Amino acid sequence: MGRPEPHTASRRKHPRRRQVALGMVAVIASSLLAACGGGDSGKPTLTWYINPDPTAPGGFKGAFGQAGIAERCSTDEYTVETELLPQSATEQRIQLLRRLAAEDTSIDLMSLDPVFTAEFADAGYLAPVPANASEGVLQGAVEGASWDGKLVAAPLWANTQVLWYRKSLAEAANLDMTQPVTWDQIIDAAVENKGTVGVQANKYEGYVVWINALITSAGGAIITETDKGADADVGVDSEAGTVAAGIVEKLANSSAAQADLSVSNEGTVIPYLGEKASDPGGFMVNWTFIYATFKGGDEAVFKDLGWARYPQSVEGKESRPPIGGINIGVSAFSENSDLATQAVECITSEENQVTYAIETGNMPASEAAYDDEALKKQFPTDLLELFRESIETAGPRPPSPYWNTVVSAVLSKWHPPSEVDEKTTPEETATFINAVLDGDALV
Amino acid sequence: MATGAVTAPRPQASDRARRAATERSRGENRLGWKLVAPAVVMMLLVTAYPMFRALYLSLYKYRLTAPEDREFVGLNNYLAVLTDSLWWIDVGNTVFIMVVTVAVELVIGFAFAMVMHRLIFARGIVRTSILIPYGIITVVSAFAWQFAFSLNNGFVNGWLPLVGDDFNWFGSKWPALFAICVSEIWKTTPFMSLLLLAGLSQISEDMLEAAKVDGATWWQRLWKVIIPNMRAAIMVAVLFRALDAFRIFDNIYVMTRGAQGTESASFLTYRQVIEQFELGIGSALSVLLFLSVMLIAFLLVKLFKVDLAAARQEG
Incomplete structure (x- = not known):
């Protein structure tokens, strides 16, 4: 008698439980379907994975940076929505590659760092971009968006490094900054005037940006024949490699080196240029954003801020400044790749590049955009011209699917900078890169 | 009869x-x-x-972004790892961090456990404050210590005598390892003391009383009564912490990212698998890491000569 009771009781309860359960399933399923379906209208949503933009200035209304472009490029046919990637380029690469290796269909468009574009293209993760995407684009930016002789992504903006300095210090050192200067000259000038030379030398990709610029400016390359993948030719052990190592060695062992040289990055070098007019300041190689940073700082320091072409590695040999930026790639696994390709045209249009440059200080990849009146109002003419020329003649990092491996190998021999030796480091690096690419050594 | x-x-x-x-x-x-x-x-x-x-x-040469180039290489990945100086340097770092942190934590943790055990008033507050660091996420504690030791915005240089204001803790290997160890010790000593406190509370007061009556000094009571009777608890604490410390990752990831030769074996594995997408050699590294952890556990159990099953029933 005791048993049937709970049995019937539970039987009575079951239908209600089942109803509740079914109800919950229906709610969850409908919300999931709504999330996947891209709204009621059936209009497809293109998901654009973007790198973080600088923070919008106070008082800015509406969508900023790439989110703003996404809004402007949404049409009656599709909506472009953004998803934020991590801050560092390395982390962005990791997240995108892992998703694409799993053939994730939720990515339609992505903002790619030029140095990793080749790797994505080589792995077959990029769908073709509009054929005309390279028209009117500065040469340096086109090189960073190409692989195997073909344009594989559309450049949205291009970044470059120039030499930023305190005019007062250059004057005190009798340096004629209207003429190209060499690394030797600025290191000596800084040493004599108790100033510093700011570079990026933490154990990260940014340090290889510097090393690569030193080597390309001296007429060499870290690796060549990159289309051979892991069998690429290693060119560090060369005269150019020795010149580059010599410059790193000289700076690291001089009083012009900043105290945190071995952990320095784009941000840590800024205060050394001087926070007030009485600081000795110095020189610094850094990206284009520095102008906006100092514009918002101390007025006297800003007035004393000068800019010049990236220093030469070898006197008389034109420097090849670093180039960065962002390319827009279309995922090969996108379910809306036709629409995504259409969206790329809008995203990288000249108007959007100009608006983006005005908002964020990230320079356009399109040559014509530099003549835009609105942009000219934002930056001094000579600085804009310097940026354009610098991008045009930049020395890109070699486009290679193995670039990340090469970077790790270079870093393990060149970091910390104080241990770089022009006599041994280039040779050791070359041997090590070869061993790593052959799979014979860990990096 | x-x-x-x-x-x-x-x-x-x-x-x-x-x-x-x-x-x-x-x-x-x-x-x-x-x-x-x-x-x-x-x-x-x-x-x-x-x-x-x-x-x-681990038996393949396999890069995630080039699946069609996958190739069977037998034990070559293991051979490559075991003959590579980087692996041995990283294992050396890992063992160094493990030995230093566990030893320091054992001593400080024991002192904390004694305090928590003997305390008569404000027990709750003292116990809670000792345990707070353990409640903090490792990544957060690593950032906090990185800022503390940082040359630009840290306070350590200002506080320490004999250390110049421009001393870069993350500029070379041993100071960087020191900073990593400090963060690790600060974060996990409470865990150690918690385990030791459990062992301490299992010691019968009668035994201590008897020793006292027999004229044993405090030092003798500690070495002849308390510690021998806590052997199982110490072994569990050391074992847990040693295995944890051997797998150290977060602190290094946040504080140095392996720069200045401060990489640990698990950080190396992470870099091969996650950053380089080398699944073959990365898997070989994880297998070796697993075997190392097994070996450490085996050695510690042998060293303390404690039967874990028996230790469990002691309470």
Whole structure:
């Protein structure tokens, strides 16, 4: 008698439980379907994975940076929505590659760092971009968006490094900054005037940006024949490699080196240029954003801020400044790749590049955009011209699917900078890169 | 006779008792197995598959972004790792961090455990404040210590005598390892003291009283009564912490990212698998890491000569 009771009781309860359960399933399923379906209208949503933009200035209304472009490029046919990637380029690469290796269909468009574009293209993760995407684009930016002789992504903006300095210090050192200067000259000038030379030398990709610029400016390359993948030719052990190592060695062992040289990055070098007019300041190689940073700082320091072409590695040999930026790639696994390709045209249009440059200080990849009146109002003419020329003649990092491996190998021999030796480091690096690419050594 | 008469039935009784006991313990054992079976099956499903998969992948040269180039290389990945100086440097770093942090934590943790055990007033507050660091996420504590040691915005240089204001803690290997160890010790000493406190509270007050009555000094009571009786608890604490410390990752990831030769074995594995997408050699590294952890556990159990099953029943 005791048993049937709970049995019937539970039987009575079951239908209600089942109803509740079914109800919950229906709610969850409908919300999931709504999330996947891209709204009621059936209009497809293109998901654009973007790198973080600088923070919008106070008082800015509406969508900023790439989110703003996404809004402007949404049409009656599709909506472009953004998803934020991590801050560092390395982390962005990791997240995108892992998703694409799993053939994730939720990515339609992505903002790619030029140095990793080749790797994505080589792995077959990029769908073709509009054929005309390279028209009117500065040469340096086109090189960073190409692989195997073909344009594989559309450049949205291009970044470059120039030499930023305190005019007062250059004057005190009798340096004629209207003429190209060499690394030797600025290191000596800084040493004599108790100033510093700011570079990026933490154990990260940014340090290889510097090393690569030193080597390309001296007429060499870290690796060549990159289309051979892991069998690429290693060119560090060369005269150019020795010149580059010599410059790193000289700076690291001089009083012009900043105290945190071995952990320095784009941000840590800024205060050394001087926070007030009485600081000795110095020189610094850094990206284009520095102008906006100092514009918002101390007025006297800003007035004393000068800019010049990236220093030469070898006197008389034109420097090849670093180039960065962002390319827009279309995922090969996108379910809306036709629409995504259409969206790329809008995203990288000249108007959007100009608006983006005005908002964020990230320079356009399109040559014509530099003549835009609105942009000219934002930056001094000579600085804009310097940026354009610098991008045009930049020395890109070699486009290679193995670039990340090469970077790790270079870093393990060149970091910390104080241990770089022009006599041994280039040779050791070359041997090590070869061993790593052959799979014979860990990096 | 009387003694014999009394003692004679005893073995029979104890035999019966033992039989009954073995019967019962066997039954308990069976029940125990049945109770843990679902968990064991589940664990095997979620851990055995990835483990065998790693073992399988470790025999291939395999880059995630180039799956069609996958190639069987047998034990070559292991050979490459074991003959590479980077692996041995990283293992050396890992062992150094493990030995230093566990040793320091054992001493400080023991002192904390004594304080928590002996405290008469404000027990709750003291115990809570000792345990707070353990409640903080490792990444957060690593950032906090990185800022503290940072040359630009840290306070350590200003506080320490004999250290210049422009001393870069993350500029070379040993100071950077020191900073990493400090963060690790600060974060996990409370865990150690918690485990030791459990051992401490198991020591019978009678034994301590007896030792006191026999004229043992505080030092003698510590070394002859307290520590020997806490051997199982110490062993559990050291084992847990040593295995944890051997797998150190977060602190290094946040503080140095392996720069200045401060990389640990698990950081190396992370870089190969996650950054380089080299699944083959990365899997070989994870298998080696797993074997190292097993070896450390085995050595520690042998060293302390503690039967874990017996240790469990001591309480």
